[in-house]
Amino acid sequence: MPGADMENIQGKIVVITGASSGMGAAAARHLAAKGASVVLGARRAERIEALAAEITEPGGKATSVATDVTKRDDVEKLVDTAVQTYGRIDVLINNAGIMPLSPMDRLKVDEWDRMIDVNLKGVLYGIAAALPRMIEQKSGHIINLSSVAGHKVFGGSTVYSATKTGVRIISEGLRQEVAPHNVRVTIISPGAVKTELLDHISEADVREANQDYVGQVGVPAETFARLVAFAISEPEDVGINEILFRPTAQEL
Numbered sequence: 250m251p252g253a254d255m256e257n258i259q260g261k262i263v264v265i266t267g268a269s270s271g272m273g274a275a276a277a278r279h280l281a282a283k284g285a286s287v288v289l290g291a292r293r294a295e296r297i298e299a300l301a302a303e304i305t306e307p308g309g310k311a312t313s314v315a316t317d318v319t320k321r322d323d324v325e326k327l328v329d330t331a332v333q334t335y336g337r338i339d340v341l342i343n344n345a346g347i348m349p350l351s352p353m354d355r356l357k358v359d360e361w362d363r364m365i366d367v368n369l370k371g372v373l374y375g376i377a378a379a380l381p382r383m384i385e386q387k388s389g390h391i392i393n394l395s396s397v398a399g400h401k402v403f404g405g406s407t408v409y410s411a412t413k414t415g416v417r418i419i420s421e422g423l424r425q426e427v428a429p430h431n432v433r434v435t436i437i438s439p440g441a442v443k444t445e446l447l448d449h450i451s452e453a454d455v456r457e458a459n460q461d462y463v464g465q466v467g468v469p470a471e472t473f474a475r476l477v478a479f480a481i482s483e484p485e486d487v488g489i490n491e492i493l494f495r496p497t498a499q500e501l
């Protein structure tokens with residue numbers, strides 16, 4: 250049936266963290282094209298402003314709010330803006346994340362702290378901001394980004410994998426707790442996707458090895474956009490609880 254999936258995305262208010270690049274930006278474009286109103290959060294304000302303009306210029310609906318997910322007040326303001334501008338929040342995509350991989354013996358303790366702050370606490374702040382509104386509305390959908398590295402640990406991914414495994418545990422516990430409130434919870438665990446994620450690995454040898462691999466096998470960020478649209482577009486009585494995808498060529 251043409252447009253069946255559009256029906257359950259059209260008109261939805263979707264808040265996306267980490268919307269300034271990669272999968273968050275691709276999801277914003279895709280969902281806005283399907284009729285969602287998107288509320289974009291990230292630290293690089295000029296990027297999300299430009300993306301909002303790109304979406305609104307041909308008639309789409311988008312707003313941007315400079316947001317650092319490690320600051321609870323910023324995340325509250327992001328969700329508040331969605332509610333004040335559009336009247337509600339239907340979907341929160343907790344997508345912001347960082348992956349400065351390195352072996353533990355290099356003691357990149359500041360990067361361990363940052364991964365915990367962004368990947369774990371940022372997700373928790375998103376949940377804290379959205380959940381009271383969704384419970385009040387008696388509907389909502391929280392989508393959290395884990396990773397194949399949240400299912401497996403590799404040399405160099407130890408702390409990143411710990412944060413992404415934590416996201417899965419938080420998501421499944423949340424799912425059980427909010428089921429009576431008609432709030433859906435989805436974990437999305439991507440494999441190698443071509444984005445800016447690897448650019449921020451500070452250890453040159455680790456960065457180059459990963460860029461080489463993802464450059465060879467990685468799929469485009471639009472892959473994620475299609476899958477997140479699928480999870481949202483299912484009817485309200487169906488929760489797509491977990492999506493794990495890899496490039497076909499990815500072995501591990």
Ligand SMILES: NC(=O)c1ccc[n+]([C@@H]2O[C@H](COP(=O)([O-])OP(=O)(O)OC[C@H]3O[C@@H](n4cnc5c(N)ncnc54)[C@H](OP(=O)(O)O)[C@@H]3O)[C@@H](O)[C@H]2O)c1
Nearest residue numbers: 267269270271272292293317318345346396442444445446
């Ligand atoms: N690419 C992959 O292969 C892959 C695989 C599995 C999982 N993932 C996960 O997918 C998610 C999206 O990553 P991506 O691959 O699309 O990478 P990306 O292009 O680097 O995008 C990451 C986004 O997170 C935002 N971000 C980082 N720190 C932030 C902070 N403190 N506050 C707010 N936003 C912040 C960045 O925006 P600003 O810098 O403007 O703040 C950016 O928009 C992440 O959670 C990542 O762990 C990626």
